[in-house]
Amino acid sequence: MLSRLALRSVKINNGCLTIIRPSTSVTKSEDAQKAVTFERPKQLVYPGKVRIGFIPEEWFQFFYPKTGVTGPYVFGTSVLAYLFSKEIWVVEHEFVTGLSLGIFAVFCIKKFGPKVAEFLDKELDNTAQFELNGQTMLYDAKRENIGLQLEAAYRQRLVQIHSEVKKRLDYQLETTNVKTKLEQRHMVNWIVENVRKAITPDQENAALKQCLANLKTLSANA
């Protein structure tokens, strides 16, 4: 279809990036001079310019070089005259209904349009603000989550350090205890051995006689 894009002139592309690499050396290489254009399609913020509410401005520019200012209007009027006279567009009851509906629509848009647009823009701003607040809350939650993870890793490392240090200290304690035990056992054995060696047969006989005498006195008393 005849859209405004089809008739838009090339020089409207003023936002695209153009890179031209000139040839600096005397010896020219194959790809020394290249013009690279990076063109990104732009999304329009406002609707395109129109005349009489719905006819694009580009169509009027299309007619201007050949027929001047009145060209498109004459063309439009003649097309309408052709449609009506040849009864291609029949004037019947639906036409009149459409005409009155069109008058009503134009009146409503002219009268209430700006107010409604203002209200809708406010609603859009509220929605955008609501979503923005949601984004802020999301970022805060993510930040808190990362903080919790860091805290958990830190505490786990503390526990690890504690257990490692305790392991080393326990080792030292165990070696000291084992040494002490060995010394004590050796000392006891040495003492007992020496005492046993020091007992003479006379001392043994005397101790036995004393035990027998004690037993006799105890049995006499009991």
Added chain:
Amino acid sequence: MMTNLFSVFDPSSSLGLALNWFSLALVMFLIPLGKSIGQSRGTTVVSWAVKKLYNEMKVLFSKNSNMVAVLFSALFLFIMINNMTGLLPYVFTATSHLVVTLSLAFPLWIGYFGFGWVNNLKWMLAHLMPQGTPWLLMPFMVVIESVSSLIRPSTLAVRLMANMIAGHLLLILVSSSVTVLNLMVFWGIVLAQLLLVILEVAVAIIQAYVLVILSVLYSSEV
């Protein structure tokens, strides 16, 4: 070509094919989506209207089952768009046929009616007698209440259909005289049509709202 006064309501677009019913699908093309494309003024209108209606209706249902208000909001939007597009010239009004309105109203009514009578028999029987009726009127009140309950689907359907047909018929009657009268009274006819069109737009919205609100009311009576 108008063969008779009611040829506007004929669903056949050509010999043997009833393609005019496709206007029921226009709803899908006219509601902007918003979430996938992004918010704009058009999507804000629809979302604002639906949000308002949903907030109105969800208080009429119990807290556990108030998502059914979404169904009624969708029903309102469907009927309103069909009514409004029927006002445009050469567009078929689907809601001016009993087939359409009855297939909207009857399933709603039979669902609530059948569920209520099968599950809450005592409650339904008790509500056939309004509180505070004198004992002389009691037999008649039962008959009257049961009849009014039974004709509810047909009232819902016929109300919408009759309003649409009456409005369109008036517009056609007033505007078909434009072919036989002279051009002097043309603008008088357009003025009369303008008033009728304003009435019709209001009726289109109000009738949709009435149907939905009555359905909600009938649902609360179970």
